[in-house]
Amino acid sequence: MRILIAEDDWTTRSMLAAVLKKSGYDVVEAEDGAEALHVLQGDNAPRLAILDWMMPELDGVEACRQMRANDEDNPPYIILLTSRSRGCDVVEGLDAGADDYLVKPYDPNELLARIHVGQRIVALQDALTDKVAQLQEAMSRIKTLHGILPICSFCRKIRDDEEGWRLLEEYVSAHADVLFSHGICPECLRKQYPDYVTEVGGS
């Protein structure tokens, strides 16, 4: 999995990147919020991002706000990693759109555990997106009939808006995802083929 790290301090960024690479992640690095936003809005963007709060150009909280304003189907999971530890800071960070909040200096094991949570959420989100796409595909194939159909009281033809009167099965086949197979019901068999019924002795 690719993870974006946005952090202006070299030491902090390098230590974080080293721990993530050592744990098997691909790391993309950004030195400020604007660069982070550019990466997250680009093609093949990382699905998980760790953003520092205080960065030049654009801070991490504003980057979160701008990402969430896009209202994407598959938004990235964002962890704010900051030295700001007051309750009001946590509230502001999460309200801006961060999914998680971790205070520096961090414990690498706790950070990795929180990344695992993020991975689970991203996987669930991807699965949900796939299901929605499958459902939309299925819905597009389903034709439904609704409304009032004018039908002839004698021959049972249906009046089509465009093509005049059509056989019932033609009309239904054209407007619903069904096909007809043809047979004869016992009542019609007796009426239409009385000799055959007598010959075979059917009831």
Next chain:
Amino acid sequence: MVLEETGMDEQMSMSGGCRSEPGYSPRLVVFNDAVFLARLMDDELLARSICSGFFQEMPRLLTSLTEDLAAGKRDQVLRSAHRIAGAAANVGGDELRAVANLLEAVLENHDFTAALGLVMRLDACYERLHHAMMARFFSN
């Protein structure tokens, strides 16, 4: 392993503002190598690599901080102090981190006189940290 200790904790507590900082230790150490290594999953090679980068980065930060303070660029100095505090905290430089945090606090109060004194202490703290890190990872 604590390589050096200073009397910084008493000065810091008297000046106020640092007791409430998260992770504040009543016995500030110059270099807490155990914390540093734990943050790198006990990878000594990686620690040496980070030290080398830290030695290049920190003097640049301290220089720009000093220049910006002389030019009265408070926001820039605040940003640099914040970066120094973050970097120092990550490498286990408790003393340097505490002084940088204090510098942030006095700048928030627009106290430039106190800030000037703290910048000089920052330089001294970094020198001690550099020495301790060199001794731990680059001796022999």
